[in-house]
Amino acid sequence: MEKKRKEIIVTVIGKDEVGIVARIATTLAESTINIIDINQTILGGEIFAMTLLADRIKSRLSLPEITERLQDSVAGMSLKVTVQDSEVFQYMHRV
């Protein structure tokens, strides 16, 4: 059975600044990765934390390439970007 979706979880954590979500969203759009859901908050008044669920079925990029592009898009900002297959979370957090 062909998968209809290929979901990834993107996490961005670090120092809060203006425009982080915009940059990440733009880069994902340019990579034909469709955002399904976003959670974003400011922890303790200064730490930016975003978790984002997206579908990369139409993207030709590998997971490390996506990570690199996203990290480049926020270069110069104190942020750490990680990208993982959502199956990892499915396995670890759902019985």
Next chain:
Amino acid sequence: MKFSSEEILETVGMIAEDKLDIRTVTLGISLLDCADPDPAACARKVREKILAGAEGLSEKTDDVSAEYGLPIINKRISLTPLSLVVPTADPSAFIEVAHAIDSAAAAVGVNFIGGYTAMIQKGETAIDRALITAMPEVLAATQRFCASVVLASTKSGINMDGCYTMSRIMKKTAERTRDQDGIGCAKLVLFANPVEDNPFMAGAFYGPGESESSILVGVSGPGAVRRALENLGPDADLGQVAEAIKKTAFKITRAGELIGRAMARQLGVSFGILDLSLAPTPAEGDSVGQILETMGLAMPGAPGSTAALMMLNDAVKKGGLFASSSVGGLSGAFIPVSEDASMIRAARAGAITIEKLEAMTSVCSVGLDMIAIPGATSAETLAAIIADEMAIGCANAKTTAVRIIPAPGKDVGDSVHFGGLLGEAPVMAVSRVSADNFVRRGGRIPAPVRSLTN
């Protein structure tokens, strides 16, 4: 969202900060069809089988790791015990085949390959004897090939002649690798009741009861367990501690299950087992000893260490067994001295001794592991230490192992340095009380009774 931010950040933190990783993806390959009395033909068959079976193992492992965003640290291969593959009672035949295996391992990009193995728990054949005779040469002259010898089992007792033989082989092996602090002995494991599907080196071999080929995965996350206990705080009672370990073990195991299935698909072989063992590395934080410290012991080796380790080992199994139906291998906590920063500190401070380690091995996997002792230790004393560890496995129907390095020219107070995953260790004191006459009796200690278990 289908996952909460807390869940996502927990997993990301486990990987980025707590060093949760897939410790090893080990490909088991049966060599039973490679037996040939002509050593050259046997070497060729074995080499071809490894090259064909493990083709792309390294690249495919890297691909799976990248695609899931989960680090996979080691790629390894375990083989059918070589005593069942080389049907020739000639040490030079074993040396020839061992070199072929070592070069095949290098060609497919694995850092260790296991299976230079003989099973002599009840007695040795002429073939076993040839394999063992060639062992110091094989361990000194090859880089990747790891050896193991089964000396005892609950069903057959302890082969004391074997213990004595192997203590002398260990000393010879250490001497042959003297310029590297006796590193040859770091690739040699002596077993009671070994499992046939262990993915962890140096003791991995692919038992004769296994399938043609399968994927054996070892997960590891001592750092993640420690973090969970830190978050619990110092006031939680031990029931709550056990619960937190179980939950973390569950998550770690699920990550391993995911990778194991993906690897098996990629390589077109079956998914064999998932080994739950908490395996430390010398990296700070990636330590089983630090879990014991977080539980409230000042250092591993303190009174209470055996109790704490029993709980840790048991809780890991309980959490892991619920997370996967393929649990196998050793699936306990490892306490290698040289490979665990906290254990190294405890050994340097004199907080942990060989005797305390021996007691701790009765409640965890695997045994006296990566312990450096003075090079001048007699073969008789070393054989007696081996026999004690075999007795713990034998009487408790569990796997125990000995991987001790009698470091040539070194004494208590010195250190050995192996580098990399094998780490470094202070040379530990060995009892000076003689066991010579006991060991020299030889023979076999009969199998223990399995009832009246008091």
